[in-house]
Amino acid sequence: MKIRLSVLIHLILIVMALVWSLFPIYWVIITSFRHEWEALAHALIPIPLHPTFENYIKLIIEDRFYIYLLNSLTVSLGATLISLVIGSMASYAITRVGVPRYVDSLLLLWVLIVRMLPPIVIAIPLFVILRSLGLIDTRFGLMTAYQVYTLPYVVWVLLSFFREIPREVEEAALIDGASRFRILFSIMIPIAMPGIIATAVLSIISTWNEFLYALIFINSPEKFTVTVMVATYIYEFKIEWGRLAASGLLSALPVLLLSLYIQKYMVRGLVFGRAV
């Protein structure tokens, strides 16, 4: 009887945790399928009485929400790609090729310090730099600014993935006279691919979710990323909850799908990668 009770308590706690995490998401999903009047009038009914796609249709046709999804996609992919190329070279050099004394430890120390920096501290000088380069209000400028987050993260996480590859693998290629760049791109990266994809996915998620720099460095509405657009909607659609909910869900869907894909690597990436 005593064991039964503890199992019951355990079960109740699990259910409570699930409800706490999922109820808000569930509620917003049903709100997105409701007419405005229904969402306001029936605050407690947990299913849409007159389900409708109206909110999504309005959002996509009238507000052309796909523009902002594409902007976010471009910026996230671009920033991640730049970081992967530069970061994989740096990580490989530090773990395997060898760099002059102190260069590696100083770089890694700096990577950790950058992790602690509040992003607003670099935002003002970064704004001045980007403006002088003519990169304010460009997607490429935002990609450049995101290197502040993604590059240290990629370098740090790839270190551990490269370390796991046995040295023997590259030794044969070295004896054959292959260059270090060749070895990196045709041996190391293919072997570390699962880890690199996980790293890339977390980098895409964190840049997709970023808000402060996207708000500061982009001014033209047609270049807004999804987070800036949803923030605009929050104040614009005060009680048009259906459309607000639909825009939030559409913005979150890509990252939710990606996050399910990388469950296995989540912990290793997250300790460092919670940049936003």
Added chain:
Amino acid sequence: MDRHYVGLLMVLPAIVIMAVLTLYPIFYSIYLSFHDFSASHRLKYVGLSNFMSSIGNRLFQISFMNTVLFVVGATVTEVILGLCLALIFMWEFRGRGILVPLIVLPMMLPTIVVCSFWRILMHTEFGVLNAMIKLLGFKPINWLGSSNIALWSIVLVDLWQYTPFVFLILYAGAISIPRHIFEAAIIDGANRLQIIRYHVIPFLKPYIVIVALLRIIDTFRIFDKVYALTAGGPGNATEVLTFLIYKIAFRYYEFGLGSAQAIIMLCIVLIVVCFYIILTRRGRTR
């Protein structure tokens, strides 16, 4: 030596980018903080006056206090709740593999999207939270519009979003404890609470130390939630440092003053982090 040359060539792009985008900006920020650099003035040296006027400024003090309240409130509650969740989920049961990804879902959402969700839930008149509260016979709560409550509502939203982060790290730690330790303890007649008290918590201590540090660092920079939930209001009740600096620099274009406040903020973060590391180190050697 030749090898090091190739190695240096390969880290160089990373070093250059990091130097241009992070190292140089910090020094440039320090430089700007001693100048009046705004729409009306082009770089006039003003000594320490930006710092003095910041520290003496009432709004800056309020923002500082609110930031500290938020950091402490969010970090403490998230670590406690995250630990509880990890202790609930560390025991094997059927379906755990599916439930853990569901529990951590809130953490993967963009913060702004999380805010849009909670603005819907927390609406004073039509929100579902107040509808439930009314159903239970209590008075509705003005979640985001009352100056006594708004900051704690933001803590609540942060709690919802980032408790899963604490949970995930502590859970990974907890399931890495060798099972034979538990089996031995059960043979010795220990129950689950005793196992938690004498085996799990001591094992998780270093994980808790790190995860709390990460939460402190990340809650200090709070911006998105304030921007999207309350915009610093009502009054100055939820004004925080990053939001204040953002407004000074990018709405009023007072780059010098903004830089000075950003540098003060950076110093606060560094002091807190150093203090925290010293404190937890000392606890370990004792």
